[in-house]
Amino acid sequence: MPDTTEQRPYHHGNLRTELLDAAERSLRAHGVEQLSLRDLARDIGVSHAAPRRHFADRRALLDALAESGFIRLGATLRAAVDEINDDDAPARLHAYVSAYVRFATENAALTGLMNSSKHRPGATAVAEAATAAFGQISDLIEEGQARGELGEGDPEDIGLILYATVLGITSMLNSGMVEAGRLEKLVDTAVTQFLRGARPAEPR
Structure with missing residues (x-):
């Protein structure tokens, strides 16, 4: 199957707010050690590079x-x-x-x-x-x-x-x-x- 990861949109509405909301959900469910930008990007349906427009790391x-x-x-x-x-x-x-x-x-x-x-x-x-x-x-x-x-x-x-x-x-x-x-x-x-x-x- 083709890799569709990079086909996900780079831009995503109010991405910063959605990332923070997703990060808080992840923090509540799994703790701080499990939180990653790549996982959050996947969860909200954007490319893994997209979060770095708002958060350097x-x-x-x-x-x-x-x-x-x-x-x-x-x-x-x-x-x-x-x-x-x-x-x-x-x-x-x-x-x-x-x-x-x-x-x-x-x-x-x-x-x-x-x-x-x-x-x-x-x-x-x-x-x-x-x-x-x-x-x-x-x-x-x-x-x-x-x-x-x-x-x-x-x-x-x-x-x-x-x-x-x-x-x-x-x-x-x-x-x-x-x-x-x-x-x-x-x-x-x-x-x-x-x-x-x-x-x-x-x-x-």
Whole structure:
């Protein structure tokens, strides 16, 4: 039978978006090690050379996938927080944390890629997208401090403490150490304990 590989189209509509969508499906199903540009090209029906019009190599594709994940995460977090009354900083923090945990557990493989990519040398766009997503928590802490609901301190450092707790919860859930049914209660406990510890000190 003749080889039809090179007869596949070189151009393919919005190829970049289709490649990212296919890459995320592959990541979810098979993990990052099995992901290849050639396989993705075959899956969406284009020549094996076509993806290189958008991604120089596999690493470039993975970085773009991580960046798009952070952009999506940032939008998800903003939407969750915006649903809460501006005057209720604790509730807004809770909404932020709940939205993050849902995203991280529903997109475990993608979240793993995002977290492993954001500190890689040269992955500037990934780091910027991550900062935009996670920077929202510092803004929420600043709001709470301005209203006297949270104690003084560097909002970024305080946010890292909360993020470390949440990251631990999602890691345990994604690895099967904790049952998924405990998710909401763990999130509620984590935020409640954090807010209790972050309250302004009582005047002496």
